[in-house]
Amino acid sequence: MSWTDERIATLKKMWEGGSTASQIADELGGVSRNAVIGKAHRLGLKSRPSPVKANDKKKAAAAPKAAPKAPAPKKAAKPAAKPAAAAAPAAPPEPAAPPPAPRQDAGNPSQPMPNKNSNLPKIVSVGPGGFLRQGPGDQQPPIPPAPPRRLVPAKPSPEIADKTSLLDLSDKVCRWPMGHPGEPDFHFCGEAVNPGFPYCVEHCGRAYQAQLPRGARRPPPPLPFGGPRVR
């Protein structure tokens, strides 16, 4: 089996949809789980919650033991690892509790800059994203200007999200089956139908291959969708 465009597309879609490599593998057929993973990585897809990589938590508990990761090299070790990344400072450990501002200059009006105004009671609350909210004058040194985090509606399940099930079918959604019946993720396309057809425009292109009638009379209705695509 080779990686055709549509197989790659399926791989991408399922991988990003949260399917496991095994599911993707036997959905595609002819490839192993490893092949799927390998291909996914080569495509640049990466790192959905993997059970193995889920470690590396906060081990700041005074672990000066330099773990040199020196397993007995069975074959050949690649010394050209990533020393730069290993020594990367990563995220600076955010102070869990900002130290209470010392009352050094309480009552000193000669501070035009509100930077260190400690007269006001410190207002610290937790925003919806988990970041700390601070009062106007609480600019602690390295607090990021804006957390690069975006609040997202949080799908209930990555797998069944946005999937059109049998119950969701109507005259207005594309009934093109995605996957195979009986499989856990079997669903339907669900796109808006091409008016007058049970499928969306794209799948009309697959359902109705251009077949000229005998005699090569020109087919009266020029199909509103593009010619047959092999996706």
Added chain:
DNA sequence: CCCTGATTCGC
């Protein structure tokens, strides 16, 4: 044991 994804490395 099973599962998972990550990585390596010969092809």
Added chain:
DNA sequence: GCGAATCAGG
């Protein structure tokens, strides 16, 4: 580029 072999955590 591909994927079996291997690694490693759940």
